[in-house]
Amino acid sequence: MSGTSTGQHLTIGFVGLGNMGRPMAHNLHSAGFALVVRDSAPAAEERFAAAHPGVTVAGSPDAFSAADIVVTMLPDGTVVQDALLRWDGGIGRALRAGTLVVEMSSSDPSDTLRLAGELEPLRVRVVDAPVSGGVPGAVAGELAIMAGGAPDDIARAQDVLRVLGDPARQFVTGGLGSGHAMKALNNVVAAATHCATAEALAAGKRFGLDPQVMIDIINASTGRSFVSQTFGAQVLTGRYGTGFALGLLAKDVHIAASVAAAAGIDAPMVALADERWAKALGELGPAADHTRAHQAWWPETGS
Known part of the structure; x- marks a missing residue:
């Protein structure tokens, strides 16, 4: 998937540049998306930005205010909530109404529902879309994806999901939390x-x-x-x-x-x-x- 360009005019926020997140964010960059990235390890942010010209490293949640979609790829739902709700007031509070969060971590469904409840007053929508395929699938852009959420929200997430995963291995599992x-x-x-x-x-x-x-x-x-x-x-x-x-x-x-x-x-x-x-x-x-x-x-x- 890397090396292709879709000419997208969307800004994607990407939170989590670990073993899985780094190649996923790389594929989005290669597909032509503008990226704002965040990781709790500054060295991971610096390495990614050095290898990907034009990427913005988020020094604060406000850097995500331009994002149309925010992808989270973090260890668990607690860490996702820390990033979206607590880091310097939370990324969620910096997002514009109508922004979509695509939660791709392996989280407890109850954490996902709790996160959506916290973001609902801000008019920020959530889709849970965890993956299978490991690091090789992330590198190749061929992950299997299990997407849960409102149909309109899952449709909006396709600009991102079709870059990160194999369309033949994408499954809509039902309501929010069902993917996790x-x-x-x-x-x-x-x-x-x-x-x-x-x-x-x-x-x-x-x-x-x-x-x-x-x-x-x-x-x-x-x-x-x-x-x-x-x-x-x-x-x-x-x-x-x-x-x-x-x-x-x-x-x-x-x-x-x-x-x-x-x-x-x-x-x-x-x-x-x-x-x-x-x-x-x-x-x-x-x-x-x-x-x-x-x-x-x-x-x-x-x-």
Whole structure:
């Protein structure tokens, strides 16, 4: 997607220049949007501005007053609220009536609804549009996107979403907050599969099976999944370089458990996945690559 130009005449505010946000903001810049950027780390802002001529670094919320759409790509809903509602009075108060916030972080749906409630008196609209595809998808502009909100607001967000994601993998999930609920539920499926894969490899290795042979067979059989492919590339090689932090996945799993509880669903698999990822988080810390989680459960599954 980088290198293309759509000739857009919109100003986009982008908050969060981390592993995911940086390539996403890069793609918007390459597509011809005027950008105002903000990150809590000044060095991240400086590096991005140095590599992208014409970008405005927001020294205060007032820098966002020209924005037509503000994209947030932050660790969680609390950090989003800090940026939109509390940083020097909050970016939200600097926005013009009618500005659209596209919340692309992995947040708790309740935080998203709370944010929208705070912004409603300012006549600022919100769409939640979390993503899947990791850093490679962000770099390529081929993220899967799960969009929740009012239909008119989702339509307005398309100028941004079509640059950041693959149109064939964009889904409208329903009302506001539904995108974040879907993202968490997708990730708990992956997280539970990760647990099962690690346990199978641990059992097989103790039985005398070669883990690489096991992964080759799983990937050619009914147990194949994105997770099993990742195990081959990241765990058995000792690479541990997906760029997706353990703390972020543990957070998403906990959100999924909260969604299930709020829905009154008996979900023992989700509850157990929440417990297992909380254990990994406690032992390895939030910054570890999520593929290291087996080191807290079954150390013999890999290096």
